Amino acid sequence: MIVRSRWFSVGLALALTYGITAAVCAAGSSSAPADSNTVAAEVDRLILTDLRHSGVTPVDRCNDADFLRRTTLDITGQLPSPRDVTIFSLDPEANKREELIEQLLRSPEYGKNWARYWRDVVYMPATDIRARIAQADFEHWMALRLSSGVGWDRIVTSMLTATGDVREHPETALLIAQGGQSEEIAAEACRIFLGIQMQCANCHDHPSDVWKRNQFHELAAYFPRIAVRQTQQPLAFEIASVNADRGRGDFMRENPEQFVRFNDRNGDGKITKEEMRNRASMLPGNGIPAQLVDRIFEQGDSNKDDALTAEEIKSMPVPNQARRGSTEHYMPDLNDPASKGKLIQPKFFVDDSSPGRGLSDEGRRAAVANAFTSRKNPWFARAIVNRVWAEFLGEGFYMPIDDMGPTRTARFPEAIDALAKGFVSNDHDIRWLVRTIAMTQTYQRKVAAKPVAEDALPFAAVTPTRLRADLVFNSLFQILGINENSNEGREAMGGPRAYQREPRFQFDFLFGVDPSVPKDDITGNVPQSLYLMNSNALRAALTANNNTRLGKILRENKREGDALGELYLLVLAREPSKHEIEICQTYIKDVGQRGEAYEDLMWSLLNSSEFLSKR
């Protein structure tokens, strides 16, 4: 508990610095917070019992070097340095693994690493790539919250209720990534935060799922008043709440003649701005705001006579957001897709709670955030537990990780629920979850290939999965001694798309994979392999001259055994095996030129599957 309170003070200091309310960080749950070690032991016991029951023998505990590399990569996204490996291996303390976990969680790299994870979860499947202009801001926003232990419930609430400029309010990320489209937001929020796939129910009742099409649309009905608007700055957008019906825009385009007739007071066949503003309020709903009238004229008044004709309206450009412009959600009639469909009121499918009719955008979104994050909603905690566990172990209790729900079966259901319960009692602090998972013996086992049989139980070993793009990037830059931020000129180039020139962005572009994709499916591809084999960026850093890391190793270690040890520690964060030393020494002898041989050795290690994988 001493350690715990120290974190809270760190969190509080951060909170005060960045203007997060102190209340967010205060512990205040009804039940006593569960202890990490107790829950970890319980999870181990549950998993072990089931494994033994099905006759599976778990593999041994992994060695210190493997644990150090694995945990450092999983928590901070970094590769341990050769020095870290040596110190950790020699440390005689019995609880050094626990201390390492604590230390890694205190590092600012923890928040950064997991913020990048969430950046990919939100942006990689984005249907609106303009959203990416705010991704660096989102990363920063998320890192701050994760590092200071802001509860996951509060983070998700912010993301569901966000409004404002996407760069000033990067918590709008998920909304802008879906272009503000209510059905897309409903589907993605449900998939990411509850681990439930509802989008098939957009069009039909799923044959094997309990949720019905109606229920999907009731979820979408929480979000119809979200609008993405372009702001004054170029390439800038905001998420706005639109509580007044915008139906006129559509009515105007669909019925130009009628629209002109309605508004045309003096009968000259055209309408002026004044006519439009005054008569518009006679139509059902509210009047057209002056700003919108101006915009319509800007777009439609092609001959600049300050009046609109039906012909002019007909040749107006199609609006960027092809939405209905209604403040209510309508479920399309599948037999008559052109019709308006059926008016649907918001209702939460998990517990059938309903916030009532006619709520404002703010009211609806606060209600949906409450329903999502409620302690009574079991899917909220399970979804995040399943996700984080899968990232650590290589596989989730539910697979795919974002397809849970009552008709899916969890492996070790009691274990995931023990973690979920402990997580909730610790105010949804993800650091607690990370610590608990990393403390399990299940996580601390050696890696082994996954059992082949479909129904074989996982977690008898850790699955050696491919590292995420950011982890490979961090490792490469660290090994080659390249500073990510060394390119001073980048800032000067500026502009909203400057992020695209960042080396990390370009690397992610090549190596990035949506983190919700099952790890088994991620095997790399040819362009990635070509990059590691032949890219100029790596070639320069791979030369054995004096200025490179390799050059330094060769200069400082005249004996091959020492040099090979250093090289392996640098690239793979472990000592080479006897067999490997033999292979390498034979190779060096065969090549006959030390520098050249080591360049080849380092090239081979960087192109090895071990370098790209969790071990």
Added chain:
Amino acid sequence: MSAFSWHEDVTLKRQSVSRRGFLYGTSAAAAVGAFNFHDVMSAQAADLRKQGRAMILLFMQGGPSQLETFDPKPGTDSGGPTKAISTAAPGIQIAEGWEETAKQMQDIAVIRSMTNKEGQHDRAVYQMHTGYIPSGSIKHPALGCNLAHELSHAERELPAVVSIGNGRAAGIGGSGAGFLGVDYEPFHVANPGKLPENVAMTVNESRFKRRLGLLDQLEDEFASQGGATVVENHRRITDKSSKLVLSPLTKTFDLSHESAATRESYGNTDFGRGCLLARRLIESGVTFVEVRLGNWDTHQDNFDAVKGLARQCDPALAALIADLKQRGLFDKTLIVWTGEFGRTPRVNPRTGRDHWPRNFNALLAGGGVKGGQVIGETSKDGTGLVKDPVSVPDLFCSICKSLEVNPSKENMSPLGRPMKIVDGGKPVDGLFA
């Protein structure tokens, strides 16, 4: 569940080409130091021509104006100052600036009645590549990747799908393989004419091979320590990559093997080089090539901007048709020219045109399509369709018909939901009359 399908489920329509013989042929020729790309090609070309159906998509990113390309309206307010010119196909007029294309019009079918609802770039580009409306929860495969999945060889040194152009913006919405996996992911060539990024070895060939041998030996350790599956997958990728790096077929990417006259006919532009490379890739067995030309989003100075774009596109398009015909590849290779939408008939105050999905153009040539005809018609002022609307799925079904792929074939998405190659639509029969 491995992403390595290795085409077990693929109907190998192209397989009857003696691929293995082809490869032995190339390496044997290379071994005696007498490698000549065209010699080897011609040895197998007859087979390739008989079997291999392929497609080249010329994608005009930003949304090309139909009024300044293939549906001019001279003498109307909508038409602006753009004049119409006659073509080799009697009765068909297209916009000035497309004189070279006009000469090939006997081989081109113009669709003037493409129609869609999506007026936002990303979403429309996605739809024009996949046939589906974008959704966060599923990544639909691009049509090109679906075609490659149906048609391409299991064993090949070159990728099945190649996309060319537009610098780093390789991943435009919907152009990826989606759930079909890495085998069908487009291989991106940023600068046509140069070897693609990272394909050239940084050390000499014998040292590269030596490195591969060392890597293979060192992989055993991790394989014995629980990483066997990972190592196996990685070996397959390494094998594919090194095959490409060492393949004589990488010469396909080198345009200096072409005569000066041929290169000139395509035009001294990136797009021209992209089209020439597309032809070379198709010739070498690639199933689908997309060549992109950007900057069609002409909200201002539409008329000058399109003139400049036509100067790049017109000679390349015309040369591509002529070149494929000359090489006997035209009948089996479908060329499709289109963008994500059209532009407003009304000229805006900045002499630009805005987004307009209601009616826009597509060109089809080769692949059994009957040229010298126009499908669909727009109203006199260009603000709507008069007849024969063609939706995106209709266009896609027509493409499938040309390539002899069944558009209703279903592939299983990761969520266990079967997805048709094309959802709905029907081929435009007139194209094949």
